[in-house]
Amino acid sequence: MKLSRLAPVLLAALLLVPWPGLAMDPASPLADPEQQALYERLTHEVRCLVCQNQTIGDSSAPLAADLRREIRQMIESGRSEEEIKVFLLERYGDFVLYRPRFKSSTAALWLAPLLLLVAGGLGLRRIIRRRAALPVPSEDEEAPSTTARE
């Protein structure tokens, strides 16, 4: 009896747990806040290829830990964001970045949504134009209903 009344309270208490704080990365932050920001940015943009829908910042896979360590060391040795991304791209390919580079092999990926939007827009325009060009009688049909609503 009591337990069933307690259950919602316990469930609500779960909301207070700082889940994002329980991230997989146990490493202590880098001394330089700017470097730490770069580290966080990179680990949340690099895909963990073992568990493909996670970033290496979210993954507990051993490979993700290795890559975090590698990125950390590269940042500490002063390599730029671009250099680190190229390092990863040369080894793991475009798929390793959640936002792949725009190039011929990824063009379809980047442009398809735009093309679909344009195609949809054109289709919509045609339909609207055609409806606008419909003969007048439709107005007569609508008139009673508008008066009825008033």
Place this chain on the structure above:
Amino acid sequence: MTAATEGRAKVWRFLLPVGVFALLVAVFLAGLGKDPTRVPSPLVGKPAPEFNLPRLDDPTRSLTRADLLGKTSLVNVWGTWCAGCREEHDTLLALARDSGIPIYGINWKDDQQLAREWLATLGNPYVAVGVDQDGRTAIDWGVYGAPETFLIAPDGTVLYKHIAPITLDVWQKQFLPRIAAAGAVR
């Protein structure tokens, strides 16, 4: 609207959705047979990465990229923790025996004692095994899931990478034609 244009519009109203549907079916059918966990390696066609690893049988000696050169070879990434590696082990033994192509192993993030026992019990298909304890060489090779097998040309170029256990079928369909082609260039 004339009857002709109206007729054409009707045909389009039919053809367009059917066309779009056919296109979608084609895209999905093409994707259906693909395994998204197999990511193509950007290393194919490029020189194999440099490495220098202590050997499993004798840590005072090392296995390096230079050891691969001069002959078409295989580089197999494995670990005793990897079920797929156990699965392909007999195939590797058969290849080591019959193919005439040297197989080099990279023991990836493994317990060395277990690795040595594994080779002693199951048989050793490798000419030499390098120990990649911290996984750094594996990163340089773009390894993300053992077993992975690389085909290396005599000049050190990566010809092909196979992810997942190697089978005789894979060997015949994927490796042999590439080995033959590389041999013809040489």
